[in-house]
Amino acid sequence: MKVLVADKFEKSGVEGLKSLGCDVTVNADVEGDALATLVGQLDPDILIVRGKKVKEPVFKxxxxxxxxxxxxxxxxxxxxAAASARGIFVTNCPGKNSIAVAELAWGLILACDRRIPDQVAELRAGKWNKKEYAKAAGLYGRTLGVIGLGQIGREIARRGRAFGMKIIAWxxxxxxxxxxxxxxxxxxxxxxxxxxxxxISISVAANEDTKTLVNKAFCDALKPGAFVINTxxxxxxxxxxLLEAIRAKGVRAGLDVFENEPAGGTADFASPIAQAPGVYGTHHVGASTDQAQEAIAAEAxxxxxxxxxxxxxINCVNIAKSTPATSVLTVRMQNRPGVLAHVFYILGQAGINIEVMDNIVYDGARAACAHIQVDEAPAPELLTAIRANPSVLSVTVAGL
Incomplete structure (x- = not known):
């Protein structure tokens, strides 16, 4: 099994893959179109990435x-979508970075409340300004709103309770x-x-449903002086x-991620919101702790x-939640070569497509039972043709 690791990956993970007998190639520096070229050259069975973009040319x-x-x-x-069109599984390592992201979220919350980065900047510039920074709202007794109560959201909420905050969530x-x-x-x-x-701390998956979830209506609803944290x-x-709310309502923001952030590790980045007063930003490093990366490597x-x-x-994200199947064909049969091939041939000749199937072998391996979901109910004469095989014990069909 050939594995291409095309991103930063813990040494323990590479050694773990090798211990399984995998032929592992590590190229963490490959970028952009070069990834497709490298995949074409190495022809791996498995590709592991962390932050690299895997676009359609890679799959082609x-x-x-x-x-x-x-x-x-x-x-x-x-x-x-490109992976699914070519029958390639896409999987992930959910939950392994939850604590790391929650810790950073709380760093950003505290930065918003106490303006810690601003204070550090002034001290480094040789300026003492206790008059400006000796005032903060504080967090105890206030309300923390968690948007996205998955594993990361729950870890953020758990720490909110330790700060004595009331927790609400959607x-x-x-x-x-x-x-x-x-x-x-x-x-x-x-x-x-x-x-x-x-x-407000936001920890939702990025998809069409959550795109610009924080929009004008959301920002209009914010309390003056609220903190918005996005990890x-x-x-x-x-x-x-959000920038308008920062300017008009005194909202502060802690952002680990940005709309048009660079894909690589270093780049010029001129972002109006990242440069705005009242915004405390980090470099999309929420999961970047040794603890989290070791856990992710072990999961991979x-x-x-x-x-x-x-x-x-495990953790496959592109298995269809529904298919065009309308009926399920149940075939009990002797566990012999060619029996399923006989069933498939008859269905194929009739233009009936198999959508989902499982085959259970009974104790002793003398008999089996196949559940075959198809896009069209087989006509009675097709069932008769299937039963004509002497190794077929029974055939039934039911609607889904």
Missing amino acids: AAGRLSMVIRAGAGYDTIDV SRSLTPERAALEDVGFCPTPLDVARQADV SRGSVVDESA VRIVETFLRTGQV
Whole structure:
């Protein structure tokens, strides 16, 4: 099994892959179109990336590539549609960086409240300004609003309780019942969080539903002087709307991510919001702690090990949630070569496509049962043709 690691990756992860018998190539410096060229040259079975963009040309150049592992949680840097069109699994390592991201989120919250970076800058410039900085709202007893109550959001909320804050939350799947179990106040919409919270921390996945979630309406709903923290993705925030709230309402922002942030490790970056007073920014480093990267590397190795041993893909993000299947064909049969081929041939000749299938072998390996989801119910004469094979024990069809 050939594995290409095309990004920064812990040494423990590389050694773990080699211990599985993988032929590992590490090229953390490859950038842009060169990644597609490298994939075409090496023809790996598995590609591991951290922050690199994996675009359609990479998949077009691939031959044996069967899986892309995102060594992290978000996978918006990978063209999932292009991977799916070529039957390539995309998987990730969710939850392994949750504590690291939560820690940075709290660093940004504290920076907003106490303006710590501003104080450091003045001290480094040789200026003492206690008069300016000897005032802050403080956090105890105030309201923390968490938008996205996944693993990262829960870690942020947990630390909020330690600061004595009241916690409210909105999440796509959050119900009042689950909110009660999580000990958070339930908000039916993100706007409700914006209206009620003094500090808002955003930790949602980047997709079409969350694009510019923080928009003009959201910013209009913010309390004057509220703090907005974004450690998810830059696409979640309409930066022009947030910048206007910063200027007009005294809102402060702690941002680890930006709309048009550079893809590489170093670059010039002239961002109006990053340069604005009242904004405390970091360089998309939420997951960048040794602890988090070791945990992510171990998870990537576990994904590869499971794939090698069982063929199963842990944390796969591009398995279809629904298919065009309308019926399920159940075939009990003797566990012999050619029986399923007989069933498939008859269905194929009739133009019926198999969408999903599993095959269970019974104890003793003398018999098996296949559940075959198809896009069209087989006609009675097709069922008769399937039953004509002496190794077929029974055939039934049911609608889905």
